[in-house]
Each structure stands twice: as C-alpha cells, then as structure tokens.
Amino acid sequence: MxxxxxxxxxxxxxxxxxxxxxxxxxxxxxxxxxxxxxxxxxxxxxxxxxxxxxxxxxxxxxxxxxxPSTPVLNQNHFNSTAVPIRSFRADLPTSNGKNVHSSRKRKLAGSSSVKKKVKRSNESELALAALANFKPGISVVEKDDGNRELVETVLMRFDALRRKVSQIEDSKEPHSEVFKHANLKAGNIMLTKGVRTNGKKRIGVVPGVEIGDIFFFRMELILVGVHSQSMAGIDFMPMKGSDIEGERVAVSIVSAGGYEDDAEDPDVLVYTGQGGNANADKEASDQKLVRGNLALERSLHRANEVRVIRGFKDIFHPTSKVYVYDGLFKVQESWIEKGKTGCNIFKYKLVRTPGQTGAFSTWKSIKKxxxxxxxxxxxxxxxxxxxxxxxxxxxxxxxxxxxxxxxxxxxxxxxxxxxxKLVQPSVGCNCSDACHPGNSNCPCNQKNGGDFPYIANGNLVCRKPMIYECGSSCPCFRNCKNRVSxxxxxxxxxxxxxxxxxxxxxxxxxxxxxxxxxxxxxxxxxxxxxxxxxxxxxxxxxxxxxxxxxSFKWNHETESAGEASSNTGEAFDIPTxxxxxxxxxxxxxxxxxxxxxxxxxxxxxxxxxxxxxxxxIAFFTKKHIxxxxxxxxxxxxxxxxxxxxxxxxxxxxxxxxxxxxxxxxxxx
DNA sequence: GCGGGTTCATAATA
DNA sequence: CTATTATGAACCCG
The missing domain is CATH 2.170.270.10 (SET domain)
Incomplete structure (x- = not known):
C-alpha cells in the first residue's frame, strides 16, 4: 500500500x-x-x-x-454466531396498524405475480416491514413548515432508511424477483409515517432549503417540500382559494435534461413544457395548454417566483442524477415552437430573481x-x-x-x-470472486455480525463499533465490495x-x-x-x-422491545x-x-x-455535501x-x- | 462503458 | 376509489 x-x-x-x-x-x-x-x-x-x-x-x-465484542447497535438481534441477514426478526409487529407492504400490492389482474409475492414474503419482506417500526418524531406543525434543522434531519433519516433497505435488497439471492427501488420504498415509509417537512405547498422560499443544496432522488425533493411531483417536472398550486385549473400557478420546476432545454446562461433557463411525448401506446403529439403548461402560463402573468431545480448526471452513478436547488426565477416570456418530432412544444423563459447567488455557475466552473x-x-x-x-x-x-x-x-x-504485533492471526474468507452480502457462511460477513457494511455503490450503511473489511489473505480480490476503504x-x-x-x-x-x-x-x-x-x-x-x-444520530432507528435505551450511541469499540x-x-x-x-x-x-x-480510521460523509x-x-x-x-x-x-x-x- | 430502450415503480391529482 | 399523468430509476442490450 x-x-x-x-x-x-x-x-x-x-x-x-x-x-x-x-x-x-x-x-x-x-x-x-x-x-x-x-x-x-x-x-x-x-x-x-x-x-x-x-x-x-x-x-x-x-x-x-x-x-466479537461488538455491541449490537440495531435491533437485528444477532447472536454470537453471526447469523445472516435473512434472519432479521420476523416477529416484529407491523406497527401502526398498517402494513407498509399493503401499498405494494398490485392489481390482481394477472394472477401470476401473486405466487411470487407470497413466496418471498417471509424473509426480507418482513425485514423490510420491521424498518417501518420507528417513532416519527415529527409534529403536525413541523410536517407543514420546516427549518434548516428539520430539513437536514428528514434527509438524513431518509437516507439512513434507504441504505438499510438497499442492504436488505443486496442480500437477496441474485436474480430473484427483486424490488430495487430502495429510494421509493424508503420514501413510502417516510411519507406513511409522516416523516417529512414543508408538506404545505408554497410559492417561493422553502424554509430550511438553501440554494446549492443537493438531492439524489426525486423523493428527497418531495420529503422536504421543494418539489412535490414524483416524476413530473412542473409543480403547481391553486392561487388563493380558487381551485379552477386556470387559476393554478407554477411553484417549482425540475430541469433535468429530458427535453431540449437551453442551459447556457446560469441566470436564464429556457424550459420546455410538458406532455406530447411518444410512448409505447401513442405517437408524439402537440403539447396542450393544460396542467403544468397552463400553470407556467399563469405564472408568467402573475409574475410569481418559481423554484428551479437543476438535474445533472451523477458521475459516480452515471445512470442516475443529482439535483441542485438553484433558487428563485420568474417566467419572463413564453412561446410555441416546433420540437424535434415536428410537433408543437411550449417554451418558457425563466430569469433568476436578482440578488441570489446561484449554484449553477459553480457547477459550470467545476465542469471547466x-x-x-x-x-x-x-x-x-x-x-x-x-x-x-x-x-x-x-x-x-x-x-x-x-x-x-x-x-x-x-x-x-x-x-x-x-x-x-498481532496476537492472533486473522481469518480470511474463501469467497472466490467477491463476498456476497447474503452469504452467511462468509467469515467476513460473520465478523460484521451478518450485516454487510456497504451497499452496492460502496456507501456505508450505518455506523458500527467496528467494521471488518476483507484483507490481503482473502482471495476475493477483484470485485469484493468489502474493501471500500x-x-x-x-x-x-x-x-x-x-x-x-x-x-x-x-x-x-x-x-x-x-x-x-x-x-x-x-x-x-x-x-x-x-x-x-x-x-x-x-x-x-x-x-x-x-x-x-x-454523539449524534446517523443510523436508521427502529423501536424494538427490550432494547430500551442502550441504543443511545453509535459508540465505537476500540480496544486500545x-x-x-x-x-x-x-x-x-x-x-x-x-x-x-x-x-x-x-x-x-x-x-x-x-x-x-x-x-x-476512515472518514465518511454524514450528509449530502x-x-x-x-x-x-x-x-x-x-x-x-x-x-x-x-x-x-x-x-x-x-x-x-x-x-x-x-x-x-x-x-x- | 456508454446511450437508448424497456420495465417497474411512484405521489399527486382529477 | 380509480385512472391518469409525468423531466424517475434500474436494468438490459448492442
């Protein structure tokens, strides 16, 4: 080294x-x-x-x-022989009456999916259900209106849960019918439990969200009230009382490169309206002046401020995006033009409200x-x-x-x-290519109490008294994920x-x-x-x-009977x-x-x-930076x-x- | 190792 | 309650 x-x-x-x-x-x-x-x-x-x-x-x-002298931090209930992750407690009640997974059930139109679901509902499904067993700790007021601390807390709690869900998903058999959308599952749990803030829609500044803040999932934007659409790029709300469609104004847009937007000047954004895209069922068509498009048109006339979120390719995860809150803009003009497909598309020119230091210019400099x-x-x-x-x-x-x-x-x-000097030799594993998170026979997994320390992208799942990585005597050299540091x-x-x-x-x-x-x-x-x-x-x-x-809280918390308050810390176990x-x-x-x-x-x-x-001693990021x-x-x-x-x-x-x-x- | 297409999902809304 | 909408996210493939 x-x-x-x-x-x-x-x-x-x-x-x-x-x-x-x-x-x-x-x-x-x-x-x-x-x-x-x-x-x-x-x-x-x-x-x-x-x-x-x-x-x-x-x-x-x-x-x-x-x-191992490793105290157990979570409720996973491992004993000294280190059991695999599939032995998450299965006896946890599905708290608060409602099973989280009820939301997952599909329409029973095709009966074929039912069989699979039943088949895998006893192991990791229950482990996932157990993750929803925690105290929301958010008041009604906090759900409506946030502040900096709340925003950070909600985001940290979401990501802790998301990483935990990913960990469980990673430990499943390869090629099994897997639900890979850990962010959606975690988001669903958060929303069901009411762990969110700024849930009340608003025009302009969102309390606790600052220009330059970054997000890695659309779900995060929903949870802190920046943009409440899970996919759509234009979010809107009714003006005072009236709820006729024509009276809705746009409150936020996500510019993520899906359409032919222009993104040269950091203080100007030319945004394409929504709709008209071709999909499996239909051809491309003219965009219509409804929904988001109509709301942006209203915002042009009402001159209200619109939050702009910019999406960039995440270079560490080329398949996904990172979103940046870039501040408040106003719609300055709109027009119709022909898009690539030859159909009419709406265009909206948004200009940054003066006096804000945008984040976009920094990102452009870095690219240079x-x-x-x-x-x-x-x-x-x-x-x-x-x-x-x-x-x-x-x-x-x-x-x-x-x-x-x-x-x-x-x-x-x-x-x-x-x-x-080492007193006792360390035992390596026999994993040929890579240690698999679900392999309960892997000594390296066992040393970690059955919890694989990292999710597939190398991010730390949770803080632990000690993490054991594979070493030089482990043959799993090329692809093993247990060598992050x-x-x-x-x-x-x-x-x-x-x-x-x-x-x-x-x-x-x-x-x-x-x-x-x-x-x-x-x-x-x-x-x-x-x-x-x-x-x-x-x-x-x-x-x-x-x-x-x-001390501080970073791991996902779950309530578990009998483990009362010993779970205060994520204290380390360093012998010397x-x-x-x-x-x-x-x-x-x-x-x-x-x-x-x-x-x-x-x-x-x-x-x-x-x-x-x-x-x-390894350093990890506490939050998105x-x-x-x-x-x-x-x-x-x-x-x-x-x-x-x-x-x-x-x-x-x-x-x-x-x-x-x-x-x-x-x-x- | 990309870019494009496919598939499986979602929350908010009407 | 259900269908619709949409600048999602993961995966597959060439």
Missing part, C-alpha cells in the same frame, strides 16, 4: 525558499519543516491529550472466532476545471499527492500569497511501527486556503451521505508510559481515538487508544478542519495485512484524566471559527 509512494511535489521556480517543497523519498522521513513562516493558524489536527492510565502498546484486536485543471483560479499545484492517489488533489489559494502548507510527505495510508478515494479534492483557518479540504464533486472520503494516514505513535510525548504534545497534526466525541501523527507524513485527511457542526465523521475499520490485523463545501469533522475534546498528575486543561485550546450556531467556541 505505502510502497512506491512518491515524495512531494515540485513547485514552480518562483517559490519562496522557505515554502518550497522538497522532493523526498518516503523512506527518508525527516521532520524538516521549512521555517514556520506561515504561523500556526492551521486549524487542522489538534494537539495531543494525555493517555488514560491504562495505555499500553498497541496490540491486535478482534479474535476472529467466538463472539475538470476538463482543464489549470484553468482553476489560484492553482498552485495540480496534484499535491504527486500521483500517490489515483485521483489528483489540487492545491489552491485564492485568498492570499501563501504558496502552500509546510512540508510533509504524502502517503496514502497509515503506517504502524514494527513493534505492534482500501481502494483509494474517488472524490476530486482540492486543498485550499481558508479565511482564518489555515488550509482546508473540499471537493469538486457532489458527495452522497455515507461516501468514503479517505482514511487518516500517517504514523502510528507509540507512547511509552512515564515518558513524555513531546512528539504528540506540540503536534497540530494528530488524530486521537481516545477523546470525547459528541490509537494515535496517528500526520505531521511528517499524511494524506488529505490532515487538512480537514474542525467544526462543531461537521459534515464528516470517522469510523474505525479493521483489516488484515500480512497476517496482522490493523486498525484504520454540495461541491466546494469545506469538509470538516469534530476533533472532540481531550480526556483530562491521565492518571499521571498535572495536565493543563487549556493546553492546545484554540478559538473555533466553524461558524455553526452550535459552536462550542473553541476546539483542541
């Missing part, structure tokens, strides 16, 4: 000497820091904290056999940078990893004259000192100069919740009891597992504290700043290399009890500039 990692980057000749990067081979790690000319304001890694008294040198975890990275303003280096990662990372400064962070060696993974990041990053927080990390790509970002690379520090640890104390580039981290320094060598993770309202979290992952199991949004995680608070006497609680305390309403005011 670390083999062959090149040294550093070669800067242009014009650089100030004190800031020049040296090209150094990995092996000759030297803590060479060219003059600290740029001061300390790097908001990156925190200084160290004292160890708990019980600290001892790292040793391996996770005996493979027997019961992607084609030609040197076109990025403020570019210092096209790839600060020097090829160590499969995806380049740009170094950019649009803020001041600083030519880059202090010297470090780029490495893509964490490195353990030789002295860390080992296959390198796919996100196109840039390291950029922030205002006041040193260097930071952000992405050109829109990122889904649960996406693997990177691991925390660097050198694992050994701390010998009794001896100092100056290497830790004065190091701003350190990751600690043994801090106090604010781990400290990683990225001061001398590290990866993009060392540039992630602290935030009290972070959009990224970390997750311990274990896998075996050369018969030794190692712990890695729009392009160019700074990536941040919670640095946590040091434990102040080291059992060895004096410790200054304020040591390393820094003023926090995260700007969150929940800001604690400082961080370490």
């Amino acid at each position: 670390e083999g062959g990692v090149a040294g550093n980057t070669v800067p242009p000749n014009s650089f100030d000497k004190s800031q020049v990067y040296d090209v150094k081979p990995l092996r000759s790690l030297l803590p060479v820091f060219p003059g600290a000319t740029n001061g300390p304001p790097f908001g990156t890694a925190p200084p160290n904290s004292p160890f708990p008294s019980g600290f001892s040198p790292f040793f391996p975890f996770s005996p493979p056999q027997g019961s 940078w992607r084609a030609d990275p040197s076109s990025r303003d403020g570019l210092i280096l096209p790839d600060l990893t020097s090829g160590a990662e499969s995806t380049p990372v740009s170094l950019v400064n649009e803020v001041d004259d600083e030519k880059g962070p202090a010297y470090f060696t780029y490495v893509s993974t964490v490195k353990y000192p030789k002295s860390f 080992q296959t390198g990041f796919k996100v196109r990053y840039e390291v950029f100069k922030t205002r006041g927080k040193g260097w930071g990390l952000r992405s050109w790509d829109p990122i889904r919740a649960g996406t693997f970002l990177c691991e925390y690379a660097g050198e694992v520090l050994e701390k010998v009891e009794g001896q100092g640890g100056e290497d830790v104390e004065n190091n701003d580039y350190v990751f600690h597992t043994n801090r106090v981290y604010e 504290p781990l400290i990683i320094s990225s001061k001398n060598s590290g990866n993009v993770a060392r540039f992630m700043n602290h935030s009290c309202s972070p959009n990224v979290f970390w997750q311990p992952i274990m896998y075996e290399q050369n018969n030794e199991a190692f712990l890695h 729009p392009p160019m949004t700074e990536l941040t995680y919670d640095y946590g608070t040091p434990l102040h009890t080291d059992g060895m006497g004096s410790y200054n609680a304020d040591h390393g305390k820094k003023k926090c500039l995260c700007g969150s309403p929940k800001c604690r005011g400082y961080f370490y």
